[in-house]
Amino acid sequence: MPERVPGTVLVVGATSALARAVAAELARGGHPLVLVARDGAEAGAVATDLALRHGVPARAVELDVLDFDAHSRVIAAVLREEGEALEGAVVAVGYLGDAERARGDFAEARRILDTNFTACVSLLTLLAEHFERRRGGFLCVVSSVAGERGRQSNYVYGAAKGGLTVFLQGLRNRLFHAGVRVVTVNPGFVDTRMTFGREGTFLVASPERVARGMVRAIRGGRDVVYLPGFWGPLMLAIRAIPERVFKRMRL
Amino acid sequence: MIPSSVQRLSGWGRHPVQSCRVYRPEKVAELRELLGSPPEGGLVSRGLGRAYGDAALNARGGVVSHLRLNRMLAFDPATGVLECEGGVSFAEIVDAFLPRGWFLPVTPGTREVTVGGAVACDVHGKNHHRDGTLARFVEGFRLLTPARGAVDCSRAADAELFRATLGGMGLTGAVLRARLRLLPVESAWMTVDYSRTADLDGALERFAADDAGYRYSVAWIDCLARGRSLGRGVLMRGDHAPAARVRGEPFAGRPAARARVPLDAPSALLNRLTVGAFNRLYHALHRDRAGVLVPIDRFFYPLDGVRDWNRLYGRRGLVQHQSVVPFVRGDALARMLERVAAAGRGSFLAVLKRFGPAGEGVLSFPAEGHTLALDFPVAAGLAELLRELDRIVLDAGGRVYLAKDASLNAATFAAMYPAAGRFRAVKAEVDPEGVLSSSLARRVGLVDA
Numbered sequence: 001m002p003e004r005v006p007g008t009v010l011v012v013g014a015t016s017a018l019a020r021a022v023a024a025e026l027a028r029g030g031h032p033l034v035l036v037a038r039d040g041a042e043a044g045a046v047a048t049d050l051a052l053r054h055g056v057p058a059r060a061v062e063l064d065v066l067d068f069d070a071h072s073r074v075i076a077a078v079l080r081e082e083g084e085a086l087e088g089a090v091v092a093v094g095y096l097g098d099a100e101r102a103r104g105d106f107a108e109a110r111r112i113l114d115t116n117f118t119a120c121v122s123l124l125t126l127l128a129e130h131f132e133r134r135r136g137g138f139l140c141v142v143s144s145v146a147g148e149r150g151r152q153s154n155y156v157y158g159a160a161k162g163g164l165t166v167f168l169q170g171l172r173n174r175l176f177h178a179g180v181r182v183v184t185v186n187p188g189f190v191d192t193r194m195t196f197g198r199e200g201t202f203l204v205a206s207p208e209r210v211a212r213g214m215v216r217a218i219r220g221g222r223d224v225v226y227l228p229g230f231w232g233p234l235m236l237a238i239r240a241i242p243e244r245v246f247k248r249m250r251l
Numbered sequence: 252m253i254p255s256s257v258q259r260l261s262g263w264g265r266h267p268v269q270s271c272r273v274y275r276p277e278k279v280a281e282l283r284e285l286l287g288s289p290p291e292g293g294l295v296s297r298g299l300g301r302a303y304g305d306a307a308l309n310a311r312g313g314v315v316s317h318l319r320l321n322r323m324l325a326f327d328p329a330t331g332v333l334e335c336e337g338g339v340s341f342a343e344i345v346d347a348f349l350p351r352g353w354f355l356p357v358t359p360g361t362r363e364v365t366v367g368g369a370v371a372c373d374v375h376g377k378n379h380h381r382d383g384t385l386a387r388f389v390e391g392f393r394l395l396t397p398a399r400g401a402v403d404c405s406r407a408a409d410a411e412l413f414r415a416t417l418g419g420m421g422l423t424g425a426v427l428r429a430r431l432r433l434l435p436v437e438s439a440w441m442t443v444d445y446s447r448t449a450d451l452d453g454a455l456e457r458f459a460a461d462d463a464g465y466r467y468s469v470a471w472i473d474c475l476a477r478g479r480s481l482g483r484g485v486l487m488r489g490d491h492a493p494a495a496r497v498r499g500e501p502f503a504g505r506p507a508a509r510a511r512v513p514l515d516a517p518s519a520l521l522n523r524l525t526v527g528a529f530n531r532l533y534h535a536l537h538r539d540r541a542g543v544l545v546p547i548d549r550f551f552y553p554l555d556g557v558r559d560w561n562r563l564y565g566r567r568g569l570v571q572h573q574s575v576v577p578f579v580r581g582d583a584l585a586r587m588l589e590r591v592a593a594a595g596r597g598s599f600l601a602v603l604k605r606f607g608p609a610g611e612g613v614l615s616f617p618a619e620g621h622t623l624a625l626d627f628p629v630a631a632g633l634a635e636l637l638r639e640l641d642r643i644v645l646d647a648g649g650r651v652y653l654a655k656d657a658s659l660n661a662a663t664f665a666a667m668y669p670a671a672g673r674f675r676a677v678k679a680e681v682d683p684e685g686v687l688s689s690s691l692a693r694r695v696g697l698v699d700a
Binding site for chain 1: 254255256257273275277278279280323324325326336343347
């Protein structure tokens with residue numbers, strides 16, 4: 001096989017510690033980057049950093065993923081600029097929110113759903129068009145182990161991620177026929193702002209470790225990965241608990 | 252609101268251990284927000300936690316980790332000036348820039364320090380006698396202060412704040428970004444001359460005679476040798492190897508994998524017998540050799556090859572006592588070594604170096620004279636020994652290094668650092684409410700307890 005030039009990758013939610021680590025891992029592999037985040041200055045700092053350390057072109061684009069109306073304009077501009085060179089996209093948009101508040105406050109519940117589900121559906125819909133036309137490439141999307149089973153402690157977040165996981169299954173099925181890969185990433189606890197200082201977290205993995213697993217999954221043609229890997233069997237066991245038992249547990 | 256976590260924290264010496272509320276902002280705005288509404292007990296910035304004592308601790312207060320504010324922001328290959336955030340580590344700089352022919356202009360004995368911490372401690376290296384401290388290579392920085400917000404400081408603008416921050420132990424503000432002038436090098440190798448010295452005077456004479464001919468110079472001293480062998484050691488002096496001296500690609504072959512100390516050693520491991528045997532072996536193994544090619548990492552960071560080496564000192568931790576004494580009144584070194592040898596508490600590492608003139612940092616540690624660094628495992632009776640060493644240093648007109656210190660009291664500090672008043676005047680202006688504080692600052696009386 002001839003050596004291929006690494007294509008550009010779009011990273012959405014790029015200022016999170018996990019997305020930044022994934023972007024760094026991709027940059028190490030020579031991929032030019034387009035980094036999308038709500039805070040343009042922060043995204044710019046991350047882009048400059050990656051360009052300096054790894055010698056790849058990297059630029060920042062400002063977008064608030066909750067501003068749905070802006071999605072098509074921003075993504076269209078990126079696609080216009082990058083064209084066929086855009087080889088893949090990593091969507092690492094996540095908002096854990098305040099689970100306690102979301103129980104009784106629909107505004108918070110909606111913000112959780114909109115960020116983790118609706119915004120991702122909108123972005124992926126726009127991106128799917130591009131990759132389907134291009135007939136190749138990848139979409140790597142960060143879902144969560146929380147989406148595999150509803151727990152009293154964060155079921156709104158879990159519902160959003162669960163919905164996202166099902167959406168990705170369908171999208172994978174559709175895009176398979178165009179030669180486009182869809183990778184669902186289910187991280188356990190990652191050492192980021194989302195988990196820092198939070199009670200009840202355990203086996204917390206570094207963003208770098210999870211990022212390496214994500215890039216391995218992208219390169220290795222995996223459909224669904226749990227990261228770190230031990231979360232796979234763990235979730236298998238958790239899913240196997242009968243609901244009449246599960247509902248009595250304090251999780 | 253930015254999340255926090257109450258943690259039992261310590262410095263590299265693992266003594267003392269204190270409970271602090273830790274914050275770890277991932278965006279500059281979060282750090283601004285935190286400084287704008289600080290927690291009870293104030294805040295101190297923390298990098299990789301390599302200060303030995305309580306410089307980056309704030310008992311019952313807040314500690315801000317800068318480890319996620321570590322973006323490199325600009326590099327000018329024409330001048331070698333790198334602009335980066337305070338949380339960028341020296342290891343990251345070496346990894347990114349050594350392959351392109353640039354090295355740190357000044358580096359301490361570990362690359363696991365951050366730029367912000369290095370500025371706050373105004374770190375020195377084996378080239379102090381020639382090049383001074385890190386300060387000389389800092390073109391400027393942006394400091395986030397409680398009262399004045401972000402201030403761009405340099406020798407041209409806010410110069411007094413600039414000089415108070417260099418060596419100011421993080422008490423004037425948080426280093427958001429700094430501009431650092433890197434050193435061009437031709438290879439990832441050093442050429443080193445080793446020479447054994449029979450006693451302390453031997454080492455001091457060699458330093459005085461030909462240190463000027465070496466960019467880097469340091470001596471390892473056997474602290475357990477007594478009598479006529481008091482202060483015997485090995486001088487290690489060298490410079491960056493020119494590309495022509497290196498076979499093959501001049502920047503290839505840096506080590507990747509590292510060993511690790513997996514658990515706390517029993518405190519009985521380091522005793523007069525084991526350390527004495529190690530020291531005799533070390534002295535015997537270093538024959539006089541000139542022009543030896545040594546990998547850059549091994550020359551500057553011999554202990555970084557062993558992760559968590561501080562665990563060798565057992566669970567109670569270690570204390571490092573690093574002092575500088577002026578050339579005049581030269582018997583202070585011998586008195587310290589005699590005292591340590593008599594106590595039988597010597598450790599693997601006693602390091603002796605000749606410093607050049609003091610720099611511009613108001614509270615910077617280095618001053619013209621000899622610096623001696625001694626490691627001790629924490630044990631009963633250590634506090635008295637440290638007080639005696641402090642007394643010898645003070646009587647000789649010297650001082651101890653705050654970045655290593657865990658025991659100095661306010662009266663001794665005031666006598667050693669007469670510029671503290673000038674420092675407090677700057678601090679009062681940028682932090683009138685005393686938001687920035689640390690366990691060290693309260694202990695030595697730099698801020699009100």
